[in-house]
Amino acid sequence: MKKIWLRHPSLTVIGIKMGSLNTANVEFCLDVFKQLNNNNPGDNIFFSPLSLLYALNMVLLGARGNSSRQIEKALHYQHTGEFFKPEFKDSSKCSQAGRIHSEFGVLVSQINQPDSDYTLSIANRLYGKKAMAFHQQFLSCSEKLYQARLQTVDFAQSTEETRKIINAWVEKKTNGKITNLFGKGTIDPSSVMVLVNAIYFKGQWQNKFQESETVKSPFQLSEGRSVIVEMMYQIGTFKLAIIKKPQMQVLELPYVNNKLSMIILLPVGTAHLGQIEKQLNVRTFQEWTNSSNMMEREVEVHIPRFKLEIKYELNSLLKSLGMTNVFNPAKADFSGMSPDKGLYLSKVIHKSFVDVNEEGTEAAAATGDNIAVKRLPIRDRFMANHPFLFFIRDTCTSMLLFAGKLTSP
Numbered sequence: 001m002k003k004i005w006l007r008h009p010s011l012t013v014i015g016i017k018m019g020s021l022n023t024a025n026v027e028f029c030l031d032v033f034k035q036l037n038n039n040n041p042g043d044n045i046f047f048s049p050l051s052l053l054y055a056l057n058m059v060l061l062g063a064r065g066n067s068s069r070q071i072e073k074a075l076h077y078q079h080t081g082e083f084f085k086p087e088f089k090d091s092s093k094c095s096q097a098g099r100i101h102s103e104f105g106v107l108v109s110q111i112n113q114p115d116s117d118y119t120l121s122i123a124n125r126l127y128g129k130k131a132m133a134f135h136q137q138f139l140s141c142s143e144k145l146y147q148a149r150l151q152t153v154d155f156a157q158s159t160e161e162t163r164k165i166i167n168a169w170v171e172k173k174t175n176g177k178i179t180n181l182f183g184k185g186t187i188d189p190s191s192v193m194v195l196v197n198a199i200y201f202k203g204q205w206q207n208k209f210q211e212s213e214t215v216k217s218p219f220q221l222s223e224g225r226s227v228i229v230e231m232m233y234q235i236g237t238f239k240l241a242i243i244k245k246p247q248m249q250v251l252e253l254p255y256v257n258n259k260l261s262m263i264i265l266l267p268v269g270t271a272h273l274g275q276i277e278k279q280l281n282v283r284t285f286q287e288w289t290n291s292s293n294m295m296e297r298e299v300e301v302h303i304p305r306f307k308l309e310i311k312y313e314l315n316s317l318l319k320s321l322g323m324t325n326v327f328n329p330a331k332a333d334f335s336g337m338s339p340d341k342g343l344y345l346s347k348v349i350h351k352s353f354v355d356v357n358e359e360g361t362e363a364a365a366a367t368g369d370n371i372a373v374k375r376l377p378i379r380d381r382f383m384a385n386h387p388f389l390f391f392i393r394d395t396c397t398s399m400l401l402f403a404g405k406l407t408s409p
Contacts, residue, residue: 029400033047036317047123047350050108052350053075054108056318063326121199127166129155156189166196194349194394195349196349197349209357219386227409231385235252239252241295243293249380262390304384327345388405391403
């Protein structure tokens, strides 16, 4: 895999093995998706693998021994073994924590640029028990590499006040979109460390859907049951792949300036979503969404307008992926974070929000581009009036920012 060189203001120039981080990102994404799917069959699913990786990397920065190895395995970092040097050799050099931390930080800063044409707000913070001592080098490196601070709070004496502090911070970091992350009574006074993770995304389509074209239309929920939805519609030139086994269409809808795009996996013909889910793995996902399979075609696109806001408590899911020690007071090893014994992760909460509607900005000088596109004589029809999978991907790095399943708009 070709090395790509990036410069970052706070880091030295480094070579990123994009392939290994991409593969880890997709593998972790599909692991989480499958677990959520098993736990909530038939439900809508929406989460951010990028945001979760970001948060868990922060935890990894302070984990040691078996705790560290379990996190690495769950995040599929065994592909990137050469990146790891978990011990801090020199407290002034955060790069000693292992290049994966530096390189992941660079990747995120590439995706999450302040001057982007989309809004992406990632909020990650560790809240630790007040009486705990934390290593200064961990605090400074988590801030330098992940722009994330550890905040000490009094879980025992000020449980309700702590809950309000955390909720207010998340609301501020997500443009007011994610409120009340922790409901009343959800923070345990005996908590030692809580990982808070929230993400908000709002993107504008490269080719917008006209509101006047949106019509009320049935969306098939399951055998014989349907619900009326607001179905958006447009005809445009999009990348589309037609997969024979299982039968499906894969459509790519770009956001403004093609920096991000939404990829939709839609079963067609006699196929149903369960068949796609059954065959979904890193190899098939990369094959189905490979640019060599995606041909530019004129497509009649029908997709429902939808808004999802879903919250997950991920302790049991992460345990099922092999991260058991970090939640166990007797086995957790966070000696890279704190000299105190008894530091363990009490709770991992993840909440994400997405709004898919007609809004967007038409591509500048699109007419000139369209003339050069090879038109196919027959227009394809992409009718998303039944459950589908969708992913939001960064075009440059191929990192998956979000993954979801829409069963009921």
